[in-house]
Amino acid sequence: MKKLFTLWAVCLLSMLTVVAQDAIFVENQEIVSPEVNADGTVTFRLVAPKAITAQVWGDFLPGGGGVADMKEENGVWTYTSEPLNAELYAYYFVVNGQAMLDPQNTYLYRNIANYYNYFIVSREKGDNGDLYTVHEVPHGDVDEVWYDSPTLGMQRRMLIYTPAGYDKGGKFPVLYLFHGAGGDEEAWIDFGRAAQIMDNLIAEGKAKPMIVVMPNGNMNAQAVAGKWSKGMYKPSFMQHTSDPAPTVSMEQSFPDIQKYLESHYNVIKNRKGRAVAGLSMGGGHTFAVSKEYPGNFDYIGLFSAAILYGINSNFMETNLQSLRADQKLSRQIDALKAAKPKLYWIGIGNTDFLYSQNKDYRTYLDEKQFPYEYYENDGGHIWVNWRKYLTIFAQKIFK
Amino acid sequence: MKKLFTLWAVCLLSMLTVVAQDAIFVENQEIVSPEVNADGTVTFRLVAPKAITAQVWGDFLPGGGGVADMKEENGVWTYTSEPLNAELYAYYFVVNGQAMLDPQNTYLYRNIANYYNYFIVSREKGDNGDLYTVHEVPHGDVDEVWYDSPTLGMQRRMLIYTPAGYDKGGKFPVLYLFHGAGGDEEAWIDFGRAAQIMDNLIAEGKAKPMIVVMPNGNMNAQAVAGKWSKGMYKPSFMQHTSDPAPTVSMEQSFPDIQKYLESHYNVIKNRKGRAVAGLSMGGGHTFAVSKEYPGNFDYIGLFSAAILYGINSNFMETNLQSLRADQKLSRQIDALKAAKPKLYWIGIGNTDFLYSQNKDYRTYLDEKQFPYEYYENDGGHIWVNWRKYLTIFAQKIFK
Numbered sequence: 001m002k003k004l005f006t007l008w009a010v011c012l013l014s015m016l017t018v019v020a021q022d023a024i025f026v027e028n029q030e031i032v033s034p035e036v037n038a039d040g041t042v043t044f045r046l047v048a049p050k051a052i053t054a055q056v057w058g059d060f061l062p063g064g065g066g067v068a069d070m071k072e073e074n075g076v077w078t079y080t081s082e083p084l085n086a087e088l089y090a091y092y093f094v095v096n097g098q099a100m101l102d103p104q105n106t107y108l109y110r111n112i113a114n115y116y117n118y119f120i121v122s123r124e125k126g127d128n129g130d131l132y133t134v135h136e137v138p139h140g141d142v143d144e145v146w147y148d149s150p151t152l153g154m155q156r157r158m159l160i161y162t163p164a165g166y167d168k169g170g171k172f173p174v175l176y177l178f179h180g181a182g183g184d185e186e187a188w189i190d191f192g193r194a195a196q197i198m199d200n201l202i203a204e205g206k207a208k209p210m211i212v213v214m215p216n217g218n219m220n221a222q223a224v225a226g227k228w229s230k231g232m233y234k235p236s237f238m239q240h241t242s243d244p245a246p247t248v249s250m251e252q253s254f255p256d257i258q259k260y261l262e263s264h265y266n267v268i269k270n271r272k273g274r275a276v277a278g279l280s281m282g283g284g285h286t287f288a289v290s291k292e293y294p295g296n297f298d299y300i301g302l303f304s305a306a307i308l309y310g311i312n313s314n315f316m317e318t319n320l321q322s323l324r325a326d327q328k329l330s331r332q333i334d335a336l337k338a339a340k341p342k343l344y345w346i347g348i349g350n351t352d353f354l355y356s357q358n359k360d361y362r363t364y365l366d367e368k369q370f371p372y373e374y375y376e377n378d379g380g381h382i383w384v385n386w387r388k389y390l391t392i393f394a395q396k397i398f399k
Numbered sequence: 400m401k402k403l404f405t406l407w408a409v410c411l412l413s414m415l416t417v418v419a420q421d422a423i424f425v426e427n428q429e430i431v432s433p434e435v436n437a438d439g440t441v442t443f444r445l446v447a448p449k450a451i452t453a454q455v456w457g458d459f460l461p462g463g464g465g466v467a468d469m470k471e472e473n474g475v476w477t478y479t480s481e482p483l484n485a486e487l488y489a490y491y492f493v494v495n496g497q498a499m500l501d502p503q504n505t506y507l508y509r510n511i512a513n514y515y516n517y518f519i520v521s522r523e524k525g526d527n528g529d530l531y532t533v534h535e536v537p538h539g540d541v542d543e544v545w546y547d548s549p550t551l552g553m554q555r556r557m558l559i560y561t562p563a564g565y566d567k568g569g570k571f572p573v574l575y576l577f578h579g580a581g582g583d584e585e586a587w588i589d590f591g592r593a594a595q596i597m598d599n600l601i602a603e604g605k606a607k608p609m610i611v612v613m614p615n616g617n618m619n620a621q622a623v624a625g626k627w628s629k630g631m632y633k634p635s636f637m638q639h640t641s642d643p644a645p646t647v648s649m650e651q652s653f654p655d656i657q658k659y660l661e662s663h664y665n666v667i668k669n670r671k672g673r674a675v676a677g678l679s680m681g682g683g684h685t686f687a688v689s690k691e692y693p694g695n696f697d698y699i700g701l702f703s704a705a706i707l708y709g710i711n712s713n714f715m716e717t718n719l720q721s722l723r724a725d726q727k728l729s730r731q732i733d734a735l736k737a738a739k740p741k742l743y744w745i746g747i748g749n750t751d752f753l754y755s756q757n758k759d760y761r762t763y764l765d766e767k768q769f770p771y772e773y774y775e776n777d778g779g780h781i782w783v784n785w786r787k788y789l790t791i792f793a794q795k796i797f798k
């Protein structure tokens with residue numbers, strides 16, 4: 001049987017070779033890269049007999065990102081890392097000064113216009129790497145939907161995770177989850193591993209089955225680049241938030257999203273069944289949406305939040321004094337406090353460039369005796385932290 | 400306003416640079432690649448001042464795939480193609496003999512384990528390139544669902560396109576659409592441009608609003624690589640169809656798919672609302688499923704079909720004599736003929752390696768006076784033809 005299949009494979013593969021002229025790839029087939037070794041080190045390999053220099057750039061290297069030299073033997077360049085903690089890591093190769101992806105690694109993610117390879121290190125059940133891994137558990141679905149936004153005057157794309165068992169009936173709570181500047185509606189599902197995190201937490205009974213809604217937070221865009229009629233443009237950082245600056249805010253257009261959810265999905269239609277969270281710019285969206293609609297959400301999560309994004313374009317210069325002087329903010333925070341959400345959660349890394357702004361905001365909340373829960377950990381403005389914050393926050397809500 | 404946004408952008412971009420060390424990418428930002436010129440030629444550009452050689456591999460080059468030398472000036476390598484017909488094209492660069500993607504082009508597709516950049520050439524409204532382009536028309540949704548397959552003993556992932564307006568009510572017809580060997584449930588949506596083709600045909604009134612179901616045709620796999628618990632393996636050609644060979648066929652497990660559709664979606668539950676089609680191996684699946692369940696489908700489409708895939712692992716050696724000698728096949732084709740499907744459509748390119756097998760099969764059908772519609776065009780076993788066949792077939796069904 002196998003032999004006969006092989007005949008078929010050879011016939012078709014010969015066609016593919018004509019199409020693709022993949023000789024370069026084929027000669028690499030014996031090479032494994034990356035290889036996660038038993039001791040937690042990771043070996044990278046690249047066949048590049050003509051290269052003068054080859055390096056690996058990795059976010060696991062000192063400083064949260066750097067290059068390490070690879071060594072050549074018989075045309076194969078190799079680098080083995082130090083033992084790595086359980087986590088999802090990104091890397092690419094630099095050959096003769098030119099960035100390129102690892103031809104042996106099928107797994108990519110996109111950050112704005114650039115691609116990275118990634119891999120997962122896991123040491124034991126329940127660690128971060130394990131949580132981001134696809135396991136043999138019931139999987140939720142992901143719907144890529146187009147909803148009507150009359151407020152923005154456009155059709156817009158968003159991704160909606162529904163948990164395993166959603167189709168068996170019942171009403172489900174909803175987490176609205178916002179991406180950061182440079183991201184789009186695919187960011188949380190892609191490098192954010194939101195589907196894997198939710199599948200695994202729900203399967204272990206650590207999180208309630210919930211719907212997770214991931215809209216596009218760039219108010220001038222209908223969708224991720226390439227999925228709408230703007231053409232196959234090269235996305236650039238902040239292009240949909242600043243060029244031109246949108247005239248409608250996330251908080252103004254948010255009701256279109258909630259309306260779509262509550263008319264198309266089996267959801268709990270009150271504050272007990274609504275949570276909102278987001279990272280960086282999306283933390284600013286969370287801040288803005290939650291105070292714009294006090295009493296709408298029982299659970300609010302600010303992840304490395306650009307707190308004042310959305311109320312003040314000058315937000316990087318905002319400090320405790322300007323917060324205290326903002327009368328509208330004061331009224332809104334008072335109203336939110338009066339509405340008594342069950343959880344107002346703030347998470348940030350201690351080297352985040354938004355740390356001092358978050359600290360000012362916490363002082364402001366303290367002065368108002370506004371109750372919140374605070375989580376601080378190592379690291380900066382990075383996905384490692386945002387995946388972690390989602391993991392923590394998801395276990396605290398709807399309980 | 401813009402200035403203030405810029406301040407914010409600079410702060411955050413400085414963080415990104417620390418994370419990504421994107422100096423290589425940043426220095427390329429002034430370069431546009433690829434650029435589709437007014438005369439239909441396409442210019443490719445690559446910044447690679449240290450390269451000794453640089454080439455572009457493209458499926459638009461003679462023979463359906465080949466390399467062309469780029470020329471260097473001031474560290475920028477350039478190649479301009481001949482004028483190209485309206486179509487979607489794939490390419491990558493080869494620098495010092497090493498394949499790499501175009502750092503200026505965000506648009507990739509994956510073929511098994513290898514990635515290609517792509518671009519679209521369109522000259523006028525209604526041509527192939529135009530049809531594969533995202534336009535400002537109502538968009539259908541794409542659901543990534545997990546369905547239960549008791550026959551295969553696993554949860555399995557499939558993609559389901561629902562047309563714009565699906566949520567407004569009514570019952571919709573369903574096209575079951577199978578991928579080829581080496582593909583997975585994402586193939587038709589990805590390089591097959593199925594969502595764009597359907598969006599555009601439906602918006603122009605050329606095709607009926609329909610649901611398109613894209614299951615995974617590899618019976619040993621639950622999902623595309625990386626989306627199931629097998630881990631982050633490197634996919635290889637036919638690995639899920641031959642290693643080990645599955646013991647359950649597509650036609651045996653197909654009822655699980657149809658059952659899911661008919662219990663979860665608003666569909667027409669009779670033959671008038673069911674079509675099935677597929678390419679290559681998926682053409683074999685279409686052949687097998689349609690004769691296994693005569694009367695189930697009114698519309699059947701075989702695209703460059705590996706006709707006997709699924710009934711005979713030795714299918715490449717199958718010829719007119721062996722077809723005539725197959726008693727089970729004879730009974731099934733007679734039963735299918737008696738069931739009178741409205742359309743049995745066969746499409747193939749005149750240089751396809753499966754051309755002679757398809758010719759034998761047509762002769763066999765002629766001898767049985769089995770009615771079918773036949774479409775032959777230029778080219779081989781390639782996506783250019785499969786997108787075209789879907790376009791033609793989709794306009795013929797449910798009418």
